[in-house]
Amino acid sequence: MKQPVSGFSKKSKLEKIEWLAENYLSNNPSSAQNLKKYWNEDDQLQQLHDDFIENTLSNYYLPFAIAPNFLINGKFYALPMVTEESSVVAAASNAAKFWLERGGFKAEVISTEKNGQIHFNFYGNEKSIEAFFEIVKPKLIESIQSIEKNMKSRGGGLLELSLVDKSHILEGYFYIHATFETLDAMGANFINSCLERMAQTFEEEARRFEAFQKDEVFPEVVMSILSNYVPECLVRAEVSCKIDELTSKNYDGKQFAEKFVRAIEIAKTETRRAVTHNKGIMNGVDAVVLATGNDFRAVEACVHAYAARNSYYGSLTHAKIENDIFTFWIELPLAVGTVGGLTSLHPLTKLAFEILQKPDAKELMKILAVAGLAQNFAAVRSLITTGIQKGHMKMHLMNILNQLQATKQEKEKALDYYKENAVSHNSVTSFLKNLRK
Numbered sequence: 001m002k003q004p005v006s007g008f009s010k011k012s013k014l015e016k017i018e019w020l021a022e023n024y025l026s027n028n029p030s031s032a033q034n035l036k037k038y039w040n041e042d043d044q045l046q047q048l049h050d051d052f053i054e055n056t057l058s059n060y061y062l063p064f065a066i067a068p069n070f071l072i073n074g075k076f077y078a079l080p081m082v083t084e085e086s087s088v089v090a091a092a093s094n095a096a097k098f099w100l101e102r103g104g105f106k107a108e109v110i111s112t113e114k115n116g117q118i119h120f121n122f123y124g125n126e127k128s129i130e131a132f133f134e135i136v137k138p139k140l141i142e143s144i145q146s147i148e149k150n151m152k153s154r155g156g157g158l159l160e161l162s163l164v165d166k167s168h169i170l171e172g173y174f175y176i177h178a179t180f181e182t183l184d185a186m187g188a189n190f191i192n193s194c195l196e197r198m199a200q201t202f203e204e205e206a207r208r209f210e211a212f213q214k215d216e217v218f219p220e221v222v223m224s225i226l227s228n229y230v231p232e233c234l235v236r237a238e239v240s241c242k243i244d245e246l247t248s249k250n251y252d253g254k255q256f257a258e259k260f261v262r263a264i265e266i267a268k269t270e271t272r273r274a275v276t277h278n279k280g281i282m283n284g285v286d287a288v289v290l291a292t293g294n295d296f297r298a299v300e301a302c303v304h305a306y307a308a309r310n311s312y313y314g315s316l317t318h319a320k321i322e323n324d325i326f327t328f329w330i331e332l333p334l335a336v337g338t339v340g341g342l343t344s345l346h347p348l349t350k351l352a353f354e355i356l357q358k359p360d361a362k363e364l365m366k367i368l369a370v371a372g373l374a375q376n377f378a379a380v381r382s383l384i385t386t387g388i389q390k391g392h393m394k395m396h397l398m399n400i401l402n403q404l405q406a407t408k409q410e411k412e413k414a415l416d417y418y419k420e421n422a423v424s425h426n427s428v429t430s431f432l433k434n435l436r437k
Helices: 013-024 030-037 043-050 088-100 126-143 145-153 188-206 210-215 253-269 271-291 296-307 347-355 361-384 388-403 408-417 425-436
Strands: 064-072 075-082 106-109 114-121 157-165 173-181 220-226 234-242 317-322 325-333
Touching: 013 030, 064 088, 064 347, 064 361, 075 088, 075 271, 075 347, 075 361, 088 271, 088 361, 106 361, 114 188, 126 145, 126 157, 126 173, 126 188, 126 210, 145 157, 145 188, 173 188, 188 220, 234 361, 253 271, 253 317, 253 325, 253 361, 271 296, 271 347, 271 361, 296 325, 325 361, 388 408, 388 425, 408 425
Parallel strands: none
Antiparallel strands: 064 075, 106 234, 114 173, 114 220, 157 173, 234 325, 317 325
C-alpha cells in the first residue's frame, strides 16, 4: 500500500527520483533512468530549468520548429512553434506560402486594456456603498503609487476604477473593476499587486466610514485577482484576394470561396463543429505562445470565453464574399508579454524572440492572430477539398513508424510507399510485417 511522504520538497532531485522509483515504478526500475536521460549536460542550464517550478525531476521535451514565409503587414517573419501535434507546422507553412502569393496577412491591434477585480461582500444599504466608493476611489489610486511608479513612467498603469453591483444575481456580491495598461508585460504580477494593495486600503477606510459604523455593516473583501478574460485586449488579422485567385487545378475559385464561407457559417452555428474549428485555430496560436514563453492556459481560457460571449459558442473566424473579393479574418483577445516571466529566462524563448525580430507585445499579438488564422485556413481548405485525413495521416506516419520501432531503412521505404497510398495504423503494421519477411 502506498504511503504519504513528508518533506518531499526538501529532498534532492536524486532522492526524489529514488522515492518515486521505490513507490511507483518498482515494477519497471528502468523507467526512473529515463528521467535522468533528459537532464541537460550543462549543469548551469539544468539548474535554470529546475528552478522554474517545484519538485523538478527532469525536462519534458517538445519539438521546436519554424514555419517560414509569413508576410505580415509587408514584413517577413519565420514563426517559432512548439507543439507535439503532427501537421500543425506543415499546415501553417502551407498557408503562409499560399497567402504570400496573394499579398500576405494584414493585422492590427484594436485595444490593449487588461483588467482585474476586488470581489467583496456587502449586505448593507446600496446607497452607502456607492457613496463610500466615490469617497475612497482617490485613496485607492493613491495607495498604489509606489507599485505602479515604473509602469507609469513607461506609459502604463491603472486606467480606471468602477463599482459593479451583482447583488441581484448573488446576494451581497459587489466588485471593484480595475482596468490597466501593462505595455510589453503580460502584467499578472503587477495587476495582482495593485489589486491586493487597493483591497487592503478599501477595508481599512471602510472601518472609518460613518454610515458603515452607524449600521454596523462593513464590506468584506473575499479576494482580489486579475481576470484572464480580456475582451478589451483585442487583435484582428485578415487575408483577402479576388475569388479567381483561389482557382487551382483541383477546384474553381468561386466554388471554393462559397464552400469555404459556408464552412465558417456552419462553425458559427453549430457548437459541436465550432469547438473543433477553434481548437484548430489554437493549434497555431498555442504553438507560438509556447515558443515565446507565454501562458497558453490563460490564452486558451480567454479565447474560448470570448467565443461564447454572445451566449452561445461559435467560430472565432469569419469569411465573406463581396464584389468578387474573398475575405477571411479573425479577432482574438490576447494578453501576452515580451518581458518578464520566462521570456528573458528560457534560452529557447530568448531565441524565439530573436527569430521574431524582437517584437513588442502589440507585434506579438499580431503574429499570434496570424498564426491562428493561417492554421484555420489550412484546416478548412483541407476539409472542403481533400478531407483532413489525407494530409494529417501523412504527417502522422512517422509517429506510427516510431511506435512500431521501424529502422531508418524501413522508414525510408515506408515514406516512399505512402506517397501514393493511404496511411492507417493497420496498413503500416502490415507493410512493415511484409517488409521484414
